[in-house]
Amino acid sequence: MKLIKSFVFFVLSVICVCYAPAQDLIPETLKPQLPLSFNAEQPWIFHYVRPVELEEYIPGKFKGMKPNEIYDPSGSLEPFFEKLSMQMSSKNGVVRIVHIGDSHVRGHFFPGQVKAGFENLMGSAIAAPPGEVFDYNSPGMSFESGAPGVAYQIFGINGATAQKFCNPDYISKIASLKPDLIIVSFGTNEGYTRRYNSTQHMNQLDQLMRMLKESCPSATFLLTTPPGAYMKSRGRYSVNSNTEKVAGVITGYASSHNIASWDLFNIVGGKEYACTNWYGNKLMQRDRIHFTKSGYDLMGLLLFQALIKSYNTYAEH
Secondary structure, eight states: OHHHHHHHHHHHHHHHHHHSOOOOOOOOOOOOOOOOOOOTTOGGGTOOOOOOOOOOOOOTTOSSOOOOOOBOTTOTTHHHHHHHHHHHHHSOSEEEEEEEESHHHHTSHHHHHHHHHHHHHHOBOBOOOTTOOOSTTSOSOOOBOSOSEEEEEEEEOTTOOTTTTOOHHHHHHHHHTOOSEEEEEOOHHHHSSTTOOHHHHHHHHHHHHHHHHHHOTTOEEEEEOOOOOEEEETTEEEEOTHHHHHHHHHHHHHHHTTOEEEOHHHHTTHHHHHHHHHHHTTOBOTTSSSBOHHHHHHHHHHHHHHHHHHHHHHHHO
């Protein structure tokens, strides 16, 4: 009897072992892991892209205004906005902007408003001599101080066209500033002629942009259109109709080459209202080509706001 019980117990034991559910193998002991290392070249690790608070100003007495926006469907300004975001997040490093153009830029008040806006936002990286007054006679380009912030350099020449800046010395000077963004503001002088040739203008603009891109491969670009001007003939002033054509060449070139553009001429009223808006609100000088300080300040304020609006769109997406 005992022998039978022992045999039954043995058979049941074998059955249980054979049909028992299989267990997962015990994993091997994990090897000690090194802590995660972060590459400083990966900016997404260190900052959160935040929009900038902006209270947009729109001239109340201007007729025919269009939205004050930068046209950049290809996102060409994103590398600049990324660096801008990094600087504002870390409060370290320098963002470099070079604004080139004609007498509207040489006067400093138009680009000066953009410069002031960025300096208020980020701090200045420019070494300004003590007691310097920022006016028409001030040098537009200065040495960097070594402090973090924005280095906004201004390089304008009276009577200049895009062709005039196709000068190796000028290009070398711009490249030496190592710009992250180059703002290109020409057009008034190209259009101030009875024999305006849009093809010639396009070729000259293309030559300049090719030279700048070759010398400043890390830079992004923003092309702006002129604000509008009158022409004088036999003692009488009339709206310079060439400005509309000039603006079309600049924005058309920008669009076909994936470059950002800011169409000031059409933003402030275009063919029908731009000049009368400026002159009617006493923002033009007597020659009806150049502007009062208030006029240039308004241009600069609009450009700064357009840049920040574009940056905020980038930050939100």
